[in-house]
Amino acid sequence: MSPPIGELTDRMRSIFGLVVEAYLERGQPVGSKILAGTVNLSPASIRSVMQELEERGLLTHPHTSAGRIPTESGLRLFVDGIMQAHLPGKQERAVIERQIRDRPIEEALANATAALSGLSACAGVVVAPKAELQLRQLSFVPLGPGQALAVLVGADGNVENRVVDLPPGMAAPALAEVANYVTSRLSGLTLAEAEARLRTEIRERREAIDLAAAELVASGMAEWREDGSRRPILIVRGQANLIDEAAAADLDRVRRLLDELEDRQEIVRLLEGARDGQGCRIFIGSENRMFALSGSSVIAAPYRGSEGQVIGVVGVIGPTRLNYARVVPMVDYTAQALTRLMG
Template sequence: MSLPVAELTDRAREIFRAVVDGYLASGMPVGSRTIALAAGLNLSPASIRNVMGELEALGLLASPHTSAGRLPTDRGLRLFVDGMMQATEPSPEECAAIEAQLVRNSGRGGPVEEALAATTAALSGLSACAGLVLVPKHELVLRQVGFVPLSRDQAMAVLVAGDGSVENRVIDLPAGMTPSALIEAGNYMSATLGGLTLAEAKLRLERELADGRATLDGVARALIERGIAVWSEDGDRRPVLIVRGQGRLIDAAAAADLERVRDLLDDLEGKQEIASLLESARTGDATRIFIGAENKLFALSGSSVIARPFRGPGGQVVGVVGVIGPTRLNYARVVPMVDFTAATLARLMG
């Protein structure tokens, strides 16, 4: 549970802010002598050390073994972000850089994913973090379907979508499936379910079977139901996550902690886990900030994620945009930048 800022004395707040500001700027522990020289507190290093010790006892600061200085803990960063941070709005140049990518790519008439990826790349460059966007789920529209026998028990289901994309899945065959039944199932799906999304095709099939209008034998019907279920389930399990700018996570400060960087890059490889984290930011209008070990996914890498949902037609949330970086990222600058990018993407989707 976070400690309220009001419970800190004025002196403790000033020293805590000086430690956090120094750490976020350099990535290094901050010593009492540095604060005494730079913060204008009119306190001796010994007095500052005493207060830093009290802050450490509260769990807000930590003292690495290799340095006499201190750095904020995840709990301390949470206190700073929630109660002390003074956000800095993006500059006109930064806003223009993000909007330029949106205009340039959305005007080409290509897939919306390209505009999302380019805008996220711009966010990555400006924030010095890796940019993330959870792409709106793309519902497949059936155009043509065929089944190619692979063995007695399996077949390759080939789906041609309305946008021309082709997807293949290996599915198990119902008992008693014959080559003619495979052809029958493919012809039925192409002729009767073409132009429908998977969800719509499932409802149409259920209605036709209930009304006795589907001229299918039991085996072909079972295959069609199985095929639709496989595609629908697989699509729901794999939201599309675009990551841009991973290389920006390896800076001069990170070079001293390559193990943490390796853990962070491993986190990014596990896109399903990152996507699940972003999914949790879909609810509500506010920007969500996940700091370090507050989320078990980042227990090793010490990373933070700033994420905000963006909306499409009708005001419904269609995706989430954000950044991932070390816990020492510049929250005051990056949070408003993510907010602006979410608003920009909302215009694209509107």
């Protein structure tokens, strides 16, 4: 565990900040000669301070003859105690606003992800709330005693299938009757609206449909709707940004990261960890299990709906060698811009 920033002397804080900033900019170990021209200390004094910082777990050196690089604990200390997030630059704000202003929500979310990716040179990600499916058609395919395959077709052409267990004695004609009713009378409604309408029909008996079959379909709609709300949409843009000149020296790490980006459910689970925060959450290297192997960082912030509830998360995924002071404000600003759009 790294020491609090307040426990470092002024000289140690100065050297530590310079090492981290130089490493983030260059991506290479930082030696005392590089810093000698920026502080009024001899290379020997700088090496002494860097050694002490290494003993405190804030710096490390990858090779015996190389300079130092920050450890993950050192980067965390830098991010939490030294870097202060401000608004992104005027030009960056204009790019973000231009990409999402006066756009349909789905397009704005995709554009915001692409804008973040381009501005940060990372992979941009957003967890978008899943729009509730609108009904077009419902049908059943008998599978055998006590089971049938329910086929639900949405207005957008998406098809959802699931096997349903039938109550004892339920005949295929009863299911077909309810399916025809749903297709002819409830088409165009959301699942919530269709369920409510069907339950009204069950309660008031205004249609000659089998009550057991109708109840089975209504309950199925409720489950479908609940399952859908738990399967948010993940948009990823800019994976190619992760393969740059600096990455050429560490292709194994990049390959691992690209493999990790294929596991979308795990990415969503990780980003969901940012839902409870008021602003940006930063996961550095092994602080998150998913990207521990590739040594990557995640910066993410929640955005809210019209009633102030968190409805999604936006962020970037990239190497630990990120310009946090520049990228964090961009992610935070994008989340705020999306919140304004949703309001």
